[in-house]
Amino acid sequence: MKTLSLLALMITLSMAIQLTAQDDAAYTRAMEAAVDQFDKVQNAADLQVCKNSFERIAGSYDKQWLPTYYAAYLNTELVYWEPKSDQNSMRLAEAEKYLKRLDEMNDADRSEVENLWGYYYMCRISQDPENLGQQLFQPTVTKFETAMALNPENPRPVILLAFFEQNLPSFLQSKSNRAEQKKKAEVLFSKEEKSYVRPYWGKYFLQMINTDSE
Numbered sequence: 001m002k003t004l005s006l007l008a009l010m011i012t013l014s015m016a017i018q019l020t021a022q023d024d025a026a027y028t029r030a031m032e033a034a035v036d037q038f039d040k041v042q043n044a045a046d047l048q049v050c051k052n053s054f055e056r057i058a059g060s061y062d063k064q065w066l067p068t069y070y071a072a073y074l075n076t077e078l079v080y081w082e083p084k085s086d087q088n089s090m091r092l093a094e095a096e097k098y099l100k101r102l103d104e105m106n107d108a109d110r111s112e113v114e115n116l117w118g119y120y121y122m123c124r125i126s127q128d129p130e131n132l133g134q135q136l137f138q139p140t141v142t143k144f145e146t147a148m149a150l151n152p153e154n155p156r157p158v159i160l161l162a163f164f165e166q167n168l169p170s171f172l173q174s175k176s177n178r179a180e181q182k183k184k185a186e187v188l189f190s191k192e193e194k195s196y197v198r199p200y201w202g203k204y205f206l207q208m209i210n211t212d213s214e
Contacts, residue, residue, distance in 0.1 A: 027064060030057050032196050034070070039194065039202055044081040050074055058098070065108035069199055072098035072116055076123050088127060095120050111151035112199045118143030118157065122164050140164060155188030156201065 034053040041047050051074035057067035075095035079088045099120060102113045121140040125132050144164070147157035162181040194200055 027057070027061050028196070030060075031067065034067075035194070035196050035200060038070075038074075039200075041202065044078060047074060047078055047081055051078060065102060065105040066197070066199070068098050068101050068105070069108065069112065069116065071095075072102065072120070073199070073201075076116070076120050079123050079127065083126070092120070092124060092127070095123075109151075109199070111147045111154045111157070114143050114150060115147035115154060115157040115160065118147065118164075119160055122160065153188060153191075155185045155192060156199075158188060159185035 030053075034050065034057060037046075037053060038050045041050060051071065054067050054070035054074060058064075058071045061067060072095045075091045075098065078091050079085070082088070085091075099113070099117055102108050102116075118140050121136045121143060125136050125140065141161065141164070144157040144161040147154060148161070158181055162185070189205075192200070
């Protein structure tokens with residue numbers, strides 16, 4: 001009887017391991033396809049398709065932080081691509097929902113999460129600068145600075161803080177040299193390779209950020 005019980009347990013464990021391996025492989029394939037799709041985005045419609053893909057993955061693999069990260073990022077990014085869209089309030093609400101979920105995920109890259117909060121706040125300000133500029137200015141700066149402190153090699157908060165400050169009144173701008181910050185970001189971005197296991201904002205992201213404009 002004990003032998004049969006032990007055999008049944010071994011079979012159950014073996015099946016569980018096989019199912020886990022199959023699930024991991026399916027997750028990897030889904031993420032690779034979604035990131036490849038994202039790297040080829042040409043317009044807002046393409047970006048919407050990518051957002052939907054990452055949201056589906058996040059729903060199916062709710063223990064994995066990266067698809068949740070992308071769902072938050074692309075909901076935010078779409079607001080920049082379509083600043084006048086009537087969907088933007090819903091997109092920002094979705095982005096905040098996913099960001100709060102990320103805050104509860106212990107294995108999430110904290111530098112990337114803090115940076116994404118800063119990007120989200122920056123996006124909120126862009127939608128209503130008169131009413132939200134003063135309220136969200138300091139939280140935005142703090143998130144970017146925290147992201148840089150957590151990982152000095154993360155290029156995203158470096159360039160985004162420089163971009164954010166260039167649009168502020170001079171008395172609110174820090175004493176950092178934006179040209180130097182842009183150069184630093186370019187060096188950091190040049191080291192970054194396409195990844196399926198870490199945040200990747202696409203090969204053209206840096207080109208979209210013009211830190212020299214007034």
